[in-house]
Amino acid sequence: MRGAQRDELEDFAEELVNMMDATQAARDLGIAQALRRLRAEDLTILTMSLFGEMSHREITETLGLPAGTVKSRLHRTVKALRQLPNPEVRAVHNRGES
Numbered sequence: 001m002r003g004a005q006r007d008e009l010e011d012f013a014e015e016l017v018n019m020m021d022a023t024q025a026a027r028d029l030g031i032a033q034a035l036r037r038l039r040a041e042d043l044t045i046l047t048m049s050l051f052g053e054m055s056h057r058e059i060t061e062t063l064g065l066p067a068g069t070v071k072s073r074l075h076r077t078v079k080a081l082r083q084l085p086n087p088e089v090r091a092v093h094n095r096g097e098s
Contacts, residue, residue: 034084042077049074 035043048054048062056074060067 034081038077038080042073045070045073046077 038046044063045059048059049056054062056067056070059065059070063070
């Protein structure tokens with residue numbers, strides 16, 4: 001490959017990487033904005049369930065809350081996030097109902 005072609009290809013690859021970074025940043029921003037709308041108690045339970053991979057029982061024991069409270073808050077939070085127009089947010093939080 002000639003030098004000029006290689007330079008063009010490298011420039012194109014760099015632009016593609018920048019576009020991918022911008023797309024991911026936009027997704028992350030949408031998710032962050034959606035999470036900021038949640039009440040702190042609900043965000044805590046969601047975080048423990050999704051990212052901490054804790055069972056409902058483990059969350060109830062850790063937070064000292066009744067099982068019904070943990071389940072209802074998690075259900076209400078997932079339901080609210082599913083209603084958002086951002087598909088990336090809905091996809092991430094669809095995992096919360098397992």
